[in-house]
Amino acid sequence: MSGRDYSATYFLLCGIALLAMFSTSLILPLIPIYAKQIGATGVVIGFSVAAYWISRIVMEIPSGFVSQRFGYYRSMAVGLGLNVVGTALSAYAVNPIQFVLARALMGIGAPLFFAVATTFVLNLFDAERRGGAMGIFQGIEFAGTIVGSTFSGYVVSVFDFRLSFLFSAGLILIALILVVVPPHIRSESVRMTASSSLSLSAMREVFWNRRLLIVSSATFAEFIMSTGILMTVFPLYASEGLGFSLTSIGLLMGSRSVGFVVAMFSMGAISDRVGRKPVLLFGVGATAVLIAVLNFVSSFVGLVAAFFLLGITTGAIWIVCPVLAAEAVEPHQRGAAIGTYRTFFDLGSILGPIVMSAVMEGYGIAPCFYLASALLFANLVPVLRLDEKR
Secondary structure, three states: OOHHHOOHHHHHHHHHHHHHHHHHHOOHHHHHHHHHHOOOOOHHHHHHHHHHHHHHHHHHHHHHHHHHHHOHHHHHHHHHHHHHHHHHHHHOOOOHHHHHHHHHHHHHHHHHHHHHHHHHHHHHOOHHHHHHHHHHHHHHHHHHHHHHHHHHHHHHHHHOHHHHHHHHHHHHHHHHHHHHOOOHHHHHHHHHHOOOOOOHHHHHHHHOOHHHHHHHHHHHHHHHHHHHHHHHHHHHHHHHHOOOOHHHHHHHHHHHHHHHHHHHOOHHHHHHHHOHHHHHHHHHHHHHHHHHHHHHOOOHHHHHHHHHHHHHHHHHHHHHHHHHHHHOOOHHHHHHHHHHHHHHHHHHHHHHHHHHHHHHHHHOOHHHHHHHHHHHHHOHHHHHOOOOOO
């Protein structure tokens, strides 16, 4: 698909998503340090991080109902507005409770933009072009996360925490202006939501959709692995068990990012040609094998290769699953389907670090690899029975 096949609305939303993800990631890695500076200790530091995710989980599914009832444009604008307010309030928090509440407000706003924007992109394209468009859109979001996290320490060191929060809020405000002022998103939103609204009975039908549950389960298993192993226990194992430097560990994570970029520009388009199911089977099966193989690889070069391949295989899952979730239901139910799918990956993101840390502490690193691999292999059977609906 060439650049001419994408509308100005799509390019605009990609730019907004990049700016929003970059600005929110600019502070995210250093949240625990800031919480401690304003008096948080122990579990309260954990709540300063978890408040965002808890409120986000609560809002994921309702965001689909809200967007269908009030329109994509209004939902995205409100979501970004809540993030502007929550980020600015974080700058002026004088105690941990105020900071936790500000973070929770940001968590409420996040699905109203990110989940709704995902549904909006899916509705912009027909089935023959949807996979490629989603691949690029998610890749751009991912790039914003990587760049924002990379520069977080530098920005805080230059501006201090409070000014950094205000800088982040200003960037999100620019994203909000780009949603509100140009007519593109507003006019497309009216067209998309004019046909039908989403009832509560239709939402119940979405929750029990067999195809959606299969996709959500595969997503849950992948995020248990990604956040629990690759982002939590493996860095500790690489440092303490393999003796790698922090720079080497960073390069390993970077090699996975490169693999994801490869997936971004290929897997979505491939799924448009050969189908979503073969791509998902490849992603789940290959990831299950690779994560088990990690237990037997100790050289830096070998791990770089493994992490690069994991970037491709996990990227295949990330890119094709929201498309499958949207195509599993009727067009007016896509918002609720995306909200359900995102709830499962939020749950995996929360439970993964907790479960894998406990397993590593009690039994060592090897069972972590095997447990994550088993969860992924268990999803191969239902994915094999998945019938696509496009």
